Amino acid sequence: MTQGSVHIPVLLDAVLEGLNVAAHPDGLFIDGTVGAGGHASAILTAAPGSRLLGFDRDPRSLAIAESTLASFGHRVTLIHASFETMDTAAPAHGFAAVDGILLDLGLSSMHVGEAERGFAFKQDGPLDMRFDPSSGGPTAADLVNRLFPDELADIIYRYGEDRDSRRIARAIVAARPITTTRQLADVIAGAHHGPRDKIHPATRTFQALRVAVNDELGTLERVLPRAVALLKPGGRLAVISFHSLEDRIVKQFFKTESTDCLCPPRQIVCTCGHVASLTPITHKPVEADDAEIARNPRSRSAKLRIVEKRGDRADEVTQT
């Protein structure tokens, strides 16, 4: 790990307040991305009789969380699994109906600080990028060296939103085999045209490969309804995203599930029967202020959205 790779939890006060943690001193909470345990530790402290179930896909993060959270003893259960398994794993551990769920998406500072994980282009390491290296799934090197140029360009365009995707994909294919982060970053920098952006030219391609390797958008789409199903009425779901692709999925899901009828606006009589299950708590995403960004630059792109599960509305709906 490099210096400065200790993970600082982002938007911590807003998460505690938004999840209504203090109102549930004996509550049940799920942290789907327990990481270094920063948010989890604050939740367990703010609700002194609560219990928390923590998931992480990365065995090394989980080992750090285990040590951070050791003093909370039996109040904490940690599971090495993707958060998308929470619909079955949580009830099996006594968390069938919970007061709050947090998803703090993406990478931790430890991932970026450990060159051998292959997430960082500023250090040299093997092109891996798997949150769970024990999964046996494809690495970033596998994608970079095996995909057809069009497939690679599509990934860079869709998950990195880089308009230079075709040019970058061609340069990568011409430079194969590529095995290290530095080598890939140099190839991308060489393929980059036009004026210099504020960000390094490899930023978007690295993001795209990471999202593809870990199926980050698919896991997010799958977990959201499963998380809502685990909430008690009045329970809250908080999601922190770090790029627009994730935020769009969260925003759209929260909007759809906070809306009663989803029929086209010009249709007078509802035929879809959709009933809102959520109430938005944040109408705009909560973002870090200047002081937090100065303390923790990683918080710059964080967007927090929160919803609350509505009670059983069957009566309300039939009366209207």
Ligand SMILES: C[S@@+](CC[C@H](N)C(=O)[O-])C[C@H]1O[C@@H](n2cnc3c(N)ncnc32)[C@H](O)[C@@H]1O
């Ligand atoms: C931003 S960090 C969380 C930091 C944590 N909130 C803290 O305060 O220390 C995100 C964590 O989520 C994990 N992760 C990413 N995708 C996951 C998934 N689908 N299931 C479980 N954990 C995941 C990563 O391994 C990483 O440790």
